[in-house]
Amino acid sequence: MAQYNASEVESKWQKKWEESGLHSVDLKNSKKEKFYNLVMFPYPSGDKLHVGHWYNYAPADSYGRYMRMKGYNVLEPLGFDSFGLPAENYAIKTGVHPHQSITQNVNQMITQLKRIGTIYDWDKTIVTSTPEYYKWTQWLFLQLYKKGLAFKKFAPVNWCPSCKTVLANEQVQDGTCDRCKSEVTKRDLAQWMFKLSAYAEKLLDFEGLDWPEKTITMQKNWIGKSTGSEITFKAEGIEGSEENIIVYTTRIDTLFGCTYMVLAPEHPLVPIFTTTEQKKNVKQYIEKAKKITDIERSSEVREKTGVFTGSYAINPVNGEKVPIWIADYVLVYYGTGAVMAVPTHDERDYAFAKKYDLPLRIVIADKKQHGEKDGAYCEDGVLINSGTFDGMSSEDARLKITEFLAEKKAATFRTNYRLRDWLLSRQRYWGAPIPIVNCKKCGEVPVLEKDLPVELPNISDFTPLDDGKSPLSKCEEFKNCKCPKCGGPAERETDTMDTFVCSSWYYLRYPNNKLADKPFDKAMMKKWLPVDMYIGGPEHACMHLIYARFINMVMHDLGFVDFKEPFKKLVHQGMITKDGAKMSKSKGNVVSPDEFVEKYGSDVFRMYLMFMGPFQDGGDWNDKGITGISRFVERFWNLVNGKSAEKDSEAVKKALHKLIKKVGEDIETLHFNTAVAAMMEFVNLAMKEGVCEESKKILVKLIAPMAPHLAEECFEGFGEKGSVIDAPWPKYDEKMTVDNVVRLGVQVNGKVRGDIEIEKTTDQKTAIEMAKANPNVAKYLENVTVVKEIYVPGKIIGFVVK
């Protein structure tokens, strides 16, 4: 018997698969039930694949292979998310233009990906930076624009005053520019947004989704629904104008305790309320606030800072005059960007009031007689010092005070969401151009659908510009155009789109990747979507996965698709770290799979990744145990190709039925580690006891999803025709998987004192007697009183003694 030569066998089968088109899926005519098995697509950064890619793709592929053996027509595509910063950074570093490098890098990645031995159907691939794809990303933008879901608004960006350029968060390190180290500030730019907030309520409905509970919780928290009231405070501006400040609160029951009010530094009314004397302080404070991140600003431990505007507002419930302050702990995105401050019943307000010596007034009583010095009491209670509302519960008061003020048009009930609109403008070159034209006469005009795509010009200098504009703005041929409406001279929008827009709809395109006249075909959508299984990292729980759901819902509401949710089942793989840290080039801890694949083969490497631990957990990379898998593959090969037994022993027979059940269930729940362990256990047993050829064939099928090349080679060795992937998944007999005789532990006062072998169906009386007969158990039952006898069939026998 020849030794197993992994690299020879693997390249042989990879070639065969490709030549026979084994993995190309017939999208239209197959009679089998469809299964759309999807992994989140990678971005081609110019780096080679690292073990993290394999960790994600190999098990996901094993799942797809399993589904195919179960009889499904499996679509398993892969594409490339090729717009965005990684490609731009690579281009800046190497001097190779992204137009070129993307093609190179994609081809290189495909070559590397093929070595995994996945069943990707490369005929259905997409590359988001190609005009054939981004034409439809632009089309998508236009659909949202038509519906009023795309709009322009001023919003802050990270700004390096020294480079005079917009920075991505990634380019900001500890508040400084990662190129020149100058302090980063913020700057307001007019930018395109999608009205994500309009879908907040719809996005909260997870009905029918087979998603991890934690992901749903994270999305719910991210959307952050709260119910409360909006209250209007009247105030006098510096010009003597009467202005309304609207605040949002979930605690209107504490309104009588409001002793001051706070605006976010970016609040548009700030200049109106800032008195001449306070101008200097306020200006300084706003400048400082621009340098602090939102995470720091919302931190509850950071010392609160703020500044008085010099103006006052009137509390509508009692006519009291309260000072208007500015503080960075109030965020302009959330609520109305203004809060009524109740220091006695809000932690942050308390800290702030203490620091600036603002008055306190307790308006909610609790049982413990909470005092002013005890900090804020944030729970509900009974109202005091609240005029006619005294004695009311917080809950009632929230209703009554809002209703009372509503009559005076000073308050309304309001549901609020933390979810912000989606800012999609990027002042960068390497992205899909936003299909909008600015005409002096007609204003903002969308590009006509027939004129799509708005092609990204091949300009040579794509480094960011020093005026905060996209590099496209100096490309005259691109910028100057005709107005689609009046035909007069006009200028194109030069911002490009966030790559999350590209990735928010790619799953709709795979089955339609060759369609030239529309983004997707209705019949095809009906047949293939939604995605049955979506696998990707948990870091996408909130952003990508909310954006994709949003876009899909919009497509649904516009009648393009008839399903509301794009991903029926979702699973996150864990992250592979190296020495406890996320693998990244900058940390220099990227591990390449190549040498391991070279040495042990793809099957061993992918099984090792699966065996390392639970797929959902990830883990810290080390290669310590890989020899174990290598030995196992060798043993498996020897077993299959060695002498077969005439027939299986009873023990082997039962073990095989159990194994079929276990491996199938484990793959279905993505517990590959225990599936591999079970295979090992069986092989160990079969080595000892011998196994017949029919059973060996079953074994080969069972390992096929996890070690496809090995399985093909063995399958061929049996003289079978065709691929093992088209062999049906083995069936088992449930009766053969249950043991009638079990070993039961016997406990005395919760401590195990022995075990007995017993029929599962034994009645309580017999079982207890058998347990008492165990000499070691008997020892512990001497000279004591048994107060309770416990028998849980198949689980435990216990005695409680005194």
Added chain:
RNA sequence: GCCCGGGUGGCGGAAUUGGUAGACGCGCAGGACUUAAAAUCCUGUUUCAGCAAUGAAGUGUGGGUUCGAUUCCCGCCCCGGGCACCA
């Protein structure tokens, strides 16, 4: 800081509608084969005490519920992911 996970032998991990903790693998120790080594095979391997039978302790930590807790509840510590321009 906020939100979401996680913490089990020397190591990766297994076992949860509460029922014999440590499957499987790595490593290590001893043995077989070999002139020798590698490879392979066999035996042992949570810690402590004991020749053993067995006993005690033990799933980050401190409490609680229970005949019985890795599993459920409360407090604390540590690690990871996300926090809206990396994707």
